[in-house]
Amino acid sequence: DATGTEFFERLMLNMTEALGAQVGIITRLPSMAALSSRSVVAVVDGKIVDNFDIPMSGTPCENLTSKTPQWIVPNNAISKYPRSEGLVTFGAEAYVGRRIEDSLGRPMGQIFVLFRQPLVQADFASSVLKIFTARVAAEFERQEKERHIHEQASWLDKARHVVIVRSLDHRILFWNKSAELLYGWSKEDVLGLSIVELFYTDATAFYAAT
Numbered sequence: 001d002a003t004g005t006e007f008f009e010r011l012m013l014n015m016t017e018a019l020g021a022q023v024g025i026i027t028r029l030p031s032m033a034a035l036s037s038r039s040v041v042a043v044v045d046g047k048i049v050d051n052f053d054i055p056m057s058g059t060p061c062e063n064l065t066s067k068t069p070q071w072i073v074p075n076n077a078i079s080k081y082p083r084s085e086g087l088v089t090f091g092a093e094a095y096v097g098r099r100i101e102d103s104l105g106r107p108m109g110q111i112f113v114l115f116r117q118p119l120v121q122a123d124f125a126s127s128v129l130k131i132f133t134a135r136v137a138a139e140f141e142r143q144e145k146e147r148h149i150h151e152q153a154s155w156l157d158k159a160r161h162v163v164i165v166r167s168l169d170h171r172i173l174f175w176n177k178s179a180e181l182l183y184g185w186s187k188e189d190v191l192g193l194s195i196v197e198l199f200y201t202d203a204t205a206f207y208a209a210t
Contacts, residue, residue: 007139008041009048015132016043019125021113023090026100026136027054028109029065037061037110044090058083064099064110070126071097075118087114094119096126098133100140108140170195 008026016024023044027037039051056062059081063071073080073095078087087095096119097112111133119125156163157176165174172195175187185198196203 004139004143005041008136009043011132011135012041012043013046013048015128016046016113019096019113019128020115021096021125022116023092023114024112025054026109026111027061029100029107040109054086055084059086060084060095060097061110061112064097064112065107069099069101070129071095072119072122072126074122077114090114091116093117096122096129098129100133100137102137102141102144108137111136164195166195172198 012024012026016022023042025042026040028040029037035057036053036055038053042049042051054061056065060071060073060077075094077092077095078084081087086092092114094115094117095112096115097110099107100109100111102108111129113125113129153174156174159176160178162179162182163174163176164172164179166172172190172193175185175190180186190198196206200206
């Protein structure tokens, strides 16, 4: 299955097509008080466009930074938000947006779609957006966990002490720089190998100790 950018692009292309929306955007929200967010993926008329910054103030998106998880503008979006350059640029008549939250309810970003015609099936659009938002939230959390793991691995790699991580069946999962210097084997040489076979000619003592 696709992850990361490819996942978001496929998801937004599918969602805008399913809703008949002309524009679909996923953003990352730096904080609840952020004045702008950055698009993660943006689809306009069925095509992926370059990412850009999105101001919050004076746009329908500013409502999603409050306690409101969803915001719907079924018609006259430009006249209701005259300061929103994005609505004018895309010629938006209607807007449906939803806040993206992690499993603890903390905001991570926003997802919204724009229509150049009045929104007729608001309930349908709301339901579809809710489903897709859950998928985006899950991918955001997966990426965050992966980033955290990489940060930990980077820290361990810089540690002066030898750090070796093995699985329950004694396969080497992590081998830091200090281990490379001490034993002479690179990380690429040993990952996936059995620590027993690597260090012991006779493994009797090892298994007795474990």
